[in-house]
Amino acid sequence: MSIDKETAAKVAKLARIRVEDDALPALAEEFNTILGFIEQLGEVDVEGVEPMTSVTPMRLKRREDQVTEGGMPEKVLSNAPDAREGFFAVPKVVE
Amino acid sequence: MTDLNKLTIAAARDALRKGDVTSAELTEACLTRVEGAGALNAFVHDTSDLARTQAKAADERIKGGDAPAMCGIPLGIKDLFCTKGVESQAASGILDGFKPEYESTVTQNLFDAGAVMLGKLNMDEFAMGSSNETSVYGYAVNPWKVDGRELTPGGSSGGSASAVAADLCLAATGTDTGGSIRQPAAFTGITGIKPTYGRCSRWGIVAFASSLDQAGPMTKDVRDAAIMLEAMCGHDPKDSTSADIPVPDFEAMLTGDIKGKVIGIPKEYRMDGMPEEIEKLWADGTAMLKDAGAEIRDISLPHTKYALPAYYVIAPAEASSNLARYDGVRYGHRAKLEQGDGITEMYEKTRAEGFGHEVQRRIMVGTYVLSAGFYDAYYNRARKVRTLIKRDFEQVFDQGVDAILTPATPSAAFGLGEMVDADPVQMYLNDVFTVTVNLAGLPGISVPAGLDKQGLPLGLQLIGRPWEEGDLLNTAYALEQAAGFVAKPEKWW
Numbered sequence: 303m304s305i306d307k308e309t310a311a312k313v314a315k316l317a318r319i320r321v322e323d324d325a326l327p328a329l330a331e332e333f334n335t336i337l338g339f340i341e342q343l344g345e346v347d348v349e350g351v352e353p354m355t356s357v358t359p360m361r362l363k364r365r366e367d368q369v370t371e372g373g374m375p376e377k378v379l380s381n382a383p384d385a386r387e388g389f390f391a392v393p394k395v396v397e
Numbered sequence: 398m399t400d401l402n403k404l405t406i407a408a409a410r411d412a413l414r415k416g417d418v419t420s421a422e423l424t425e426a427c428l429t430r431v432e433g434a435g436a437l438n439a440f441v442h443d444t445s446d447l448a449r450t451q452a453k454a455a456d457e458r459i460k461g462g463d464a465p466a467m468c469g470i471p472l473g474i475k476d477l478f479c480t481k482g483v484e485s486q487a488a489s490g491i492l493d494g495f496k497p498e499y500e501s502t503v504t505q506n507l508f509d510a511g512a513v514m515l516g517k518l519n520m521d522e523f524a525m526g527s528s529n530e531t532s533v534y535g536y537a538v539n540p541w542k543v544d545g546r547e548l549t550p551g552g553s554s555g556g557s558a559s560a561v562a563a564d565l566c567l568a569a570t571g572t573d574t575g576g577s578i579r580q581p582a583a584f585t586g587i588t589g590i591k592p593t594y595g596r597c598s599r600w601g602i603v604a605f606a607s608s609l610d611q612a613g614p615m616t617k618d619v620r621d622a623a624i625m626l627e628a629m630c631g632h633d634p635k636d637s638t639s640a641d642i643p644v645p646d647f648e649a650m651l652t653g654d655i656k657g658k659v660i661g662i663p664k665e666y667r668m669d670g671m672p673e674e675i676e677k678l679w680a681d682g683t684a685m686l687k688d689a690g691a692e693i694r695d696i697s698l699p700h701t702k703y704a705l706p707a708y709y710v711i712a713p714a715e716a717s718s719n720l721a722r723y724d725g726v727r728y729g730h731r732a733k734l735e736q737g738d739g740i741t742e743m744y745e746k747t748r749a750e751g752f753g754h755e756v757q758r759r760i761m762v763g764t765y766v767l768s769a770g771f772y773d774a775y776y777n778r779a780r781k782v783r784t785l786i787k788r789d790f791e792q793v794f795d796q797g798v799d800a801i802l803t804p805a806t807p808s809a810a811f812g813l814g815e816m817v818d819a820d821p822v823q824m825y826l827n828d829v830f831t832v833t834v835n836l837a838g839l840p841g842i843s844v845p846a847g848l849d850k851q852g853l854p855l856g857l858q859l860i861g862r863p864w865e866e867g868d869l870l871n872t873a874y875a876l877e878q879a880a881g882f883v884a885k886p887e888k889w890w
Contacts, residue, residue: 305765317717317764318724318741319757320749329761332821336762339822340706343778346785353780357608357787357838358595358863362637377498383731390726393740 305333401426403564406470406621407648413459413469420459420469423567424452424513427471430565431515436890439550439560441476441534442484442517451513458511466648467628468511473560473569476517477524477553478504478612479601483514487603488532489522491751492729501601502633503570503612510628515566519556522753523720524577524605527827528816529555531755539585539810540886543851548810551581551827557615558585562886568616568625572602574609575708576806576831579843582615583805583856586845586884588877589615590622590870593863594838595640598633606715607638609708609835619844619874623647626866642864650867655875656690661798665701666830668807674849675804682802682846682857685879686872696798698789703782704833705825710766710779711836716756717763723751758821787837794862800872803830805843805856830858840866842873845882854884 305313310330314321321329379385384392401423404412412418428448431440448471455469479485479497486492504514519537521529528549529537537555539548540563550559554571558581561569571578573591582589590613597612604610614625627648632641662683667676687693725731725747732746752760766775793801807829816824834841840863843856857876861869 310761313761313765313768316768317757317761318721318744318748319752319760320745321757329758332758333762333765335820335822336709336758337765339825340710340766340775340779342706343703343710343775343782346700346703346778346782348778348781348785351781351784353777354783354787355780356638357783357836358593358638358640360595360638360640363634363641365634374498380498381495381728383725383729392726393734393738393743395740 305330305337402430402566404567405617406467406567406624409470409567410466410624414464420452420455420513421449423469424448424471424515427515427566434563434565434890437538437540437559437563438535439519439537439556439563439565440473440516441519441556444483444514444516447483448513448515451508455511455513465510465628466624467507469513470567471513471515472507473516473518473557473566474504474514475554475557475570475572476520477572477603478570479603480504480514480517484517485603486533487523488520488534489752489756490533490730491723491748495728497601499601502598502635503602503629506631507628512628518560518569521553521555522756523603523716524553524572524574525716525755525759526552527576527580527824528552528813530813531753533753536813538813540890541585541810541853542886542889543853546812549584549813551584551810553577554581554615558582558587561585561587561615561617563890568614568621570612570629571615572610572612573835574605574712575835576828578613578615579831579841579856579858580806580827582843583845583854584810586854586882587615587617588619588622588842588844589613590626590842590866591834591840592626592630592866593840595638596630596866598636598639600633600635604719606712607719608715609712619870619877620648620651622842623651623870645867647867647870650871651874652871653875653878655686655872658691658799658872659797660686660691660693661696661793661801662693663696663698663701663801663803665698666803668829672808675807675855678847678855678857679802679804682876682880685876686802689875689879694798696793696801698793698833700782700785700789701833704786704836705829707779707782707786708828708832708836709762709825710775711783713759713763714767714776715763717760717767720756720760723748783836786833790837790839799862800869801860803858803860805830805858809849809851809853809855834860839863840869842869844873844876844880846876846880847882848884
């Protein structure tokens with residue numbers, strides 16, 4: 303499995319990280335080094351083995367489905383790069 | 398009393414209780430040392446005003462007579478912990494200026510016990526790294542030095558390790574996803590324990606790989622690790638993976654008596670090309686535990702070789718999901734946009750500017766292994782291998798093994814900048830002995846056990862049964878007593 307420039311560009315797009323065209327070949331090469339290392343997993347016989355979902359065998363706790371916290375819009379917005387009139391502001395999304 | 402900053406937690410606690418010293422005095426001694434240690438770049442956010450306020454409150458409480466062990470103890474806090482009203486950036490540019498409105502459960506637990514926060518500590522960006530070289534603040538430096546070369550304190554909890562080894566604080570918090578407490582502890586000659594997954598609440602700790610992340614203490618000795626761990630852990634309804642089981646008095650379990658305990662020596666940890674010194678340290682440690690009355694048993698953990706590759710699928714996959722939240726909308730950095738840029742450009746530019754290279758690389762590797770067509774081949778296969786790695790440990794524990802002894806790292810601390818041209822996999826190999834423990838959710842502790850021929854500290858790792866940190870700490874205590882490691886770095890900073 304070898305990653306080319308186009309695949310690297312596609313992955314960067316999916317990850318929403320801008321990568322300039324001239325940086326793509328080096329990135330693809332790094333991916334190939336890492337994936338080459340990961341390929342070893344192919345040697346392991348995993349027939350009939352369950353993929354791990356939880357490292358400690360424990361049932362998730364349940365609680366009443368009710369609001370426990372809230373009513374603090376100023377705190378929620380206090381770190382926003384751009385907040386207006388009680389909302390997060392972003393560039394226009396819908397034309 | 399001189400050099401209050403050099404005290405252990407236990408010694409400071411006893412002195413505080415006797416009234417021989419105040420928390421205000423301890424705190425000032427540490428703050429003075431922090432100020433003079435800019436060259437180590439361990440502390441990156443100053444909270445001295447808060448520290449003085451906390452110290453004063455602690456002194457009042459101690460006078461009252463029923464203060465817990467951590468009351469009045471000055472600590473450094475890793476930048477990964479959200480601390481209310483104080484910069485908490487995970488050493489990343491993308492969280493530039495972020496001041497949480499809330500406190501992480503672990504730091505809250507420590508503050509409830511009366512602990513004092515001196516400041517926030519350097520680390521690798523989002524805890525991704527083994528040398529503290531990926532930090533937006535620049536490297537933290539190891540107080541141990543050889544031939545004038547500046548060495549890495551390890552990572553990701555590099556600032557924590559450097560600060561404790563240089564006696565800038567009595568102890569520090571760390572977090573460990575693949576070895577980030579134990580490897581820096583070994584590189585700086587201090588003690589660090591990663592408890593069982595679920596012991597410490599992850600709430601308010603910036604997430605890297607949620608199924609692997611655990612907080613733990615980094616301290617000057619094993620007794621301090623026991624005292625501080627107890628204060629950090631406990632059930633938290635805000636973390637659904639936090640264990641609702643009692644926390645024992647770990648310190649009371651330090652008897653040093655390990656007669657009849659079975660210590661496993663896993664043959665798979667004897668790697669090709671392992672330096673002779675590491676090999677010897679491991680043999681010496683084995684002999685010490687044997688002399689202390691333990692039974693030594695050769696064991697096999699057959700899937701060890703596959704732990705690192707499995708980790709480098711699972712951790713980036715979880716990171717790519719966890720770090721999707723950094724989008725320039727709710728907190729931290731947002732890129733300046735050009736005319737006509739929409740929301741997608743905002744995301745892409747913000748993340749390209751805000752994340753460093755290693756973090757970007759891991760997010761993208763994670764995105765790739767989770768993408769359609771590769772999910773089964775990479776991610777699901779890695780999770781199956783993880784099941785097998787955990788099973789290896791369960792089988793040896795079922796056969797009566799109480800703890801497993803291994804080297805903590807494949808080498809002593811290396812020079813800062815020396816790995817710049819190496820491929821990323823070379824850097825990942827630092828975690829070869831520690832990463833299995835995170836994948837299996839087990840407790841693991843690194844104990845300083847000797848010096849190499851350059852005079853740099855080396856650590857041994859003990860791995861325990863799940864939830865048996867008390868027993869593990871006791872074995873570590875016996876090893877510490879036998880190893881008698883007392884070397885300290887010579888002050889140059």
